[in-house]
Amino acid sequence: MVLKKVCQAIVFALTFSINSVSYADSVASYPEGWETWPVVKESMNLPADTVLPPDTSLFIQEAVRSYSWINDGQGSPLTIRVNPAKLEQYKTHGPYTDGPTVVAVSEVQGIIWVTEHFSGLPLYGSYNRKGEDISNMHPSLEPEFCARCHDTYKDICINGTCTEPVLSSYE
Numbered sequence: 001m002v003l004k005k006v007c008q009a010i011v012f013a014l015t016f017s018i019n020s021v022s023y024a025d026s027v028a029s030y031p032e033g034w035e036t037w038p039v040v041k042e043s044m045n046l047p048a049d050t051v052l053p054p055d056t057s058l059f060i061q062e063a064v065r066s067y068s069w070i071n072d073g074q075g076s077p078l079t080i081r082v083n084p085a086k087l088e089q090y091k092t093h094g095p096y097t098d099g100p101t102v103v104a105v106s107e108v109q110g111i112i113w114v115t116e117h118f119s120g121l122p123l124y125g126s127y128n129r130k131g132e133d134i135s136n137m138h139p140s141l142e143p144e145f146c147a148r149c150h151d152t153y154k155d156i157c158i159n160g161t162c163t164e165p166v167l168s169s170y171e
């Protein structure tokens with residue numbers, strides 16, 4: 001199991017560095033039981049016709065554009081749930097211990113975005129509600145695409161998590 005993760009992490013690192021699109025499988029594994037994880041944020045995949053204010057950050061513009069195809073461009077509520085064992089870590093954006101960390105669930109299409117950590121590094125994956133890997137369904141669901149945002153905007157995404165933790169109800 002651990003060896004498998006190391007291999008996946010290496011393959012992922014190689015794939016990312018040569019910028020190939022040939023390897024698209026999820027790297028993070030499907031976290032059984034995520035349905036019972038505490039909800040830390042209700043958000044939205046915005047509809048395709050959303051008009052953003054001109055001063056919207058590049059990060060948000062990119063995030064909205066990347067997922068405007070969700071639900072045929074009509075947007076969807078997005079629920080963010082954190083592994084109960086990692087709530088404290090999430091509040092400070094890490095450092096994270098090994099294992100699944102957080103999921104973002106598109107309520108309409110049932111897409112589950114997964115961020116897991118291994119040796120401090122974030123790994124990404126996308127699944128449907130049956131636990132089937134759907135990273136091949138759309139280019140924006142491939143792990144290397146996730147990294148483009150989650151590993152690039154280091155002022156916003158710290159240790160691979162991007163949301164400003166909204167955890168007042170758990171304090």
Ligand code: HEC
Binds near residue numbers: 066113114124142145
């Ligand atoms: C273009 C930028 C962008 C890409 C690409 C992207 N994300 Fe995100 N991600 C975001 C933003 C922005 C949020 C915060 C959403 C909110 O709070 O409303 C987020 C939130 C999340 C969360 C909730 C926890 C957190 O980090 O705050 C998970 C889990 C997640 N993304 C996983 C993924 C996975 C898996 C992929 C690839 C399949 C991916 N993301 C691709 C921008 C991106």
